[in-house]
Amino acid sequence: MIGDGRKPQGTCGFMGDPLEVLLLYPGGASEVRLIGSDLAAGMHPQLLIPAGTFHAGRVQDSLGYALLGTSVWLRAEQADVEIGDPEGLMAAYPSALMAIAVFSAQHQDSTIGGRAP
Numbered sequence: 001m002i003g004d005g006r007k008p009q010g011t012c013g014f015m016g017d018p019l020e021v022l023l024l025y026p027g028g029a030s031e032v033r034l035i036g037s038d039l040a041a042g043m044h045p046q047l048l049i050p051a052g053t054f055h056a057g058r059v060q061d062s063l064g065y066a067l068l069g070t071s072v073w074l075r076a077e078q079a080d081v082e083i084g085d086p087e088g089l090m091a092a093y094p095s096a097l098m099a100i101a102v103f104s105a106q107h108q109d110s111t112i113g114g115r116a117p
Contacts, residue, residue, distance in 0.1 A: 005051065006080040009072050011035060012046040016066040017059045021047060022096065022103045024054035024089060030096035035068065054084045056103040 013019060018036030025031075035057075036043035049055050059066045072080075086104035090097045 005049070005053075005055075005072065006082070007072050008051045009049040009070055010046060011049065011068055011070045013037065013043075014067045014069065017062045017064065018043055019057045019059055019066045019068060021049075021055055021057045022099050023049065024084075024093050024096060024100070025050070026052045028093055028095070030093050030099065032099055035066075054082075054089060058103055 011019075011021070013035040018034050018038070021033050021035060023031050023033060033047055034041075034043045035045070035047050037045060039045070086100055090100050093100065
């Protein structure tokens with residue numbers, strides 16, 4: 001699932017495999033960040049997802065799981081989350097087309113994270 005929270009979120013990795021996080025920022029910029037404990041490999045132990053950013057995550061396969069915690073400022077409500085349409089996001093973020101396709105294919109039964117205003 002690719003979603004967009006209307007409030008900023010903080011995500012911290014605790015144990016397990018690294019988590020790849022696709023970030024689709026307002027204005028068309030995008031990147032993939034890695035939450036994990038191997039700082040020398042460029043991983044981040046925590047990640048701030050700004051309000052208004054569509055995002056999705058996937059676990060890198062080794063152990064097959066990642067234990068994470070997410071904090072949302074000012075309590076998340078259902079109205080605070082927008083589920084992204086992968087085709088619409090591909091049109092809005094052409095530079096991230098392949099990443100969106102990969103992340104959304106792994107989440108066919110769920111949704112791509114939220115965006116916050």
